[in-house]
Amino acid sequence: MAFDGIETPFGSTDRIVGGAASYISLASSLLHEHVNLVAVVGEDFPQDFVDTLRHRGVNTQGLQVKQGEKSFYWKGRYHLDMNTRDTLATELNVLGSFDPVLPENYRNSRYIMLGNLSPKVQSTVIERLDQKPELVVMDTMNFWMESAMDDLRHTLTLTDVLTINDEEARQLSGEYSLVKAAKIIRNMGPRILVIKKGEHGALLFHGDDIFFCPALPLEEVFDPTGAGDTFAGGFIGYIARHGKTDFDTMRKAIVHGSALASFCVEKFGPERLLEINEQDLADRVGRFEQLSRF
Amino acid sequence: MAFDGIETPFGSTDRIVGGAASYISLASSLLHEHVNLVAVVGEDFPQDFVDTLRHRGVNTQGLQVKQGEKSFYWKGRYHLDMNTRDTLATELNVLGSFDPVLPENYRNSRYIMLGNLSPKVQSTVIERLDQKPELVVMDTMNFWMESAMDDLRHTLTLTDVLTINDEEARQLSGEYSLVKAAKIIRNMGPRILVIKKGEHGALLFHGDDIFFCPALPLEEVFDPTGAGDTFAGGFIGYIARHGKTDFDTMRKAIVHGSALASFCVEKFGPERLLEINEQDLADRVGRFEQLSRF
Numbered sequence: 001m002a003f004d005g006i007e008t009p010f011g012s013t014d015r016i017v018g019g020a021a022s023y024i025s026l027a028s029s030l031l032h033e034h035v036n037l038v039a040v041v042g043e044d045f046p047q048d049f050v051d052t053l054r055h056r057g058v059n060t061q062g063l064q065v066k067q068g069e070k071s072f073y074w075k076g077r078y079h080l081d082m083n084t085r086d087t088l089a090t091e092l093n094v095l096g097s098f099d100p101v102l103p104e105n106y107r108n109s110r111y112i113m114l115g116n117l118s119p120k121v122q123s124t125v126i127e128r129l130d131q132k133p134e135l136v137v138m139d140t141m142n143f144w145m146e147s148a149m150d151d152l153r154h155t156l157t158l159t160d161v162l163t164i165n166d167e168e169a170r171q172l173s174g175e176y177s178l179v180k181a182a183k184i185i186r187n188m189g190p191r192i193l194v195i196k197k198g199e200h201g202a203l204l205f206h207g208d209d210i211f212f213c214p215a216l217p218l219e220e221v222f223d224p225t226g227a228g229d230t231f232a233g234g235f236i237g238y239i240a241r242h243g244k245t246d247f248d249t250m251r252k253a254i255v256h257g258s259a260l261a262s263f264c265v266e267k268f269g270p271e272r273l274l275e276i277n278e279q280d281l282a283d284r285v286g287r288f289e290q291l292s293r294f
Numbered sequence: 295m296a297f298d299g300i301e302t303p304f305g306s307t308d309r310i311v312g313g314a315a316s317y318i319s320l321a322s323s324l325l326h327e328h329v330n331l332v333a334v335v336g337e338d339f340p341q342d343f344v345d346t347l348r349h350r351g352v353n354t355q356g357l358q359v360k361q362g363e364k365s366f367y368w369k370g371r372y373h374l375d376m377n378t379r380d381t382l383a384t385e386l387n388v389l390g391s392f393d394p395v396l397p398e399n400y401r402n403s404r405y406i407m408l409g410n411l412s413p414k415v416q417s418t419v420i421e422r423l424d425q426k427p428e429l430v431v432m433d434t435m436n437f438w439m440e441s442a443m444d445d446l447r448h449t450l451t452l453t454d455v456l457t458i459n460d461e462e463a464r465q466l467s468g469e470y471s472l473v474k475a476a477k478i479i480r481n482m483g484p485r486i487l488v489i490k491k492g493e494h495g496a497l498l499f500h501g502d503d504i505f506f507c508p509a510l511p512l513e514e515v516f517d518p519t520g521a522g523d524t525f526a527g528g529f530i531g532y533i534a535r536h537g538k539t540d541f542d543t544m545r546k547a548i549v550h551g552s553a554l555a556s557f558c559v560e561k562f563g564p565e566r567l568l569e570i571n572e573q574d575l576a577d578r579v580g581r582f583e584q585l586s587r588f
Binding site for chain 2: 080081176177178179180197200201203209210211212213214217218219220221248251252254255289290291292293294
């Protein structure tokens with residue numbers, strides 16, 4: 001959980017609430033009643049937002065608030081195509097020494113979503129569980145491939161599903177073709193792979209099956225920050241709600257994640273996610289069905 | 295109809311048969327019995343290929359063979375992503391003075407596919423018909439936006455469906471968002487718009503409806519030359535076969551076009567299209583269904 005400063009062609013904002021855990025828990029709380037949050041913030045983080053999560057049923061016992069310290073801060077600027085961005089500032093702050101704490105009532109969690117963070121922290125979360133979960137989903141990014149590849153390789157072996165974007169899939173595998181890249185990555189640990197392509201949709205590789213989910217064509221992508229995390233939150237939330245990991249459940253989970261992401265990009269930060277309810281989500285899933293049916 | 299020289303990361307070839315009309319008529323002849331070809335070649339063009347088209351039921355009475363002249367020639371090099379290419383050579387030859395001839399038995403054609411060519415030649419074909427067709431589909435490219443925009447504007451007003459790629463839609467409309475671009479372009483004439491996104495699929499804007507068709511994830515895109523024309527040929531062929539232009543027919547037409555394009559890219563030039571039959575096409579359409587069903 002963090003603060004973000006965001007510049008887009010449509011406007012700019014600074015120090016708004018962000019971070020993978022914020023988006024993942026907001027998104028998954030629309031789909032599942034029991035969301036257990038593990039994160040760290042500084043004393044500057046707004047209690048209001050934590051209260052909002054609690055009101056939505058998110059268990060925040062695993063949230064550490066470090067007195068005398070500051071929350072992680074990221075500032076970036078998006079280009080017109082909204083698929084590329086420049087990082088203008090990164091302040092690690094509390095994330096520099098994050099040692100994740102899992103309260104006792106978290107340790108039998110069956111569905112784990114590891115937001116994008118140091119692969120060492122991600123594997124520590126898995127190791128602190130009391131029993132092997134049904135499904136571990138992991139998000140990562142190119143930064144960790146460049147700075148912590150050994151840790152990343154280890155965490156991948158503990159993972160059932162990896163979600164990364166197309167460029168990262170190419171980087172991780174060394175293959176341009178996403179079909180070839182998927183084969184290589186699935187030999188590194190995760191038996192299931194989700195490749196996020198932003199405005200170009202998402203691909204699910206599951207067993208011998210492939211599912212493609214389009215992105216909703218939008219008049220305007222206002223701010224893509226958090227869209228990937230929101231997607232992941234919707235994905236794990238749907239799976240946890242239904243308690244199944246078969247291909248059919250997973251492709252519906254992908255659609256729910258994509259639908260939530262399509263809301264996320266409509267306003268700055270997590271603002272839009274705070275406005276929508278289950279019916280809005282169901283309606284949007286219906287639009288995905290109309291979009292891809294033939 | 296033309297000769298192409300093609301360099302890809304996988305190999306290179308020179309002076310193989312290509313050109314929009316070759317791909318369009320090959321693709322549409324798999325779906326419809328009465329394909330009338332209008333094109334021009336020089337005396338260097340292989341009669342073998344013309345015979346092949348005839349054996350597939352393509353009427354070649356509208357093909358002009360210019361004695362003492364040479365066929366159009368294009369040479370290009372693809373980059374690793376296969377979505378971008380550099381033109382290495384263009385020799386207009388017979389295309390420089392192309393005056394399309396429509397034999398009398400062509401002039402009541404109901405479904406017209408105008409391959410990518412000078413918009414002046416495209417509109418001449420429409421003007422030489424005896425009656426207004428059911429549907430005029432037009433392909434174009436950025437080159438004509440830069441060199442013949444007035445002619446292009448006129449031809450657009452004669453057109454029901456425009457097929458262009460995403461970059462060209464942005465250039466033609468001046469809008470980055472494809473949803474906004476579609477609105478502007480549909481005010482220029484075509485009531486229906488197909489935006490081709492190569493490996494990222496295709497979008498159909500029809501009335502108030504949008505349909506998205508993914509591209510099939512392939513291990514290898516060997517040579518993308520002609521994929522857009524093949525798509526267009528499959529699209530018009532499916533529509534002509536069913537004699538309908540409603541949304542449901544058009545989205546199935548898009549899938550058939552995409553399926554044919556997915557074959558086209560598997561080998562150099564039109565080679566793969568010459569190998570497949572109706573059953574292969576039906577099987578591949580089935581793979582698109584599996585890919586997008588949820």
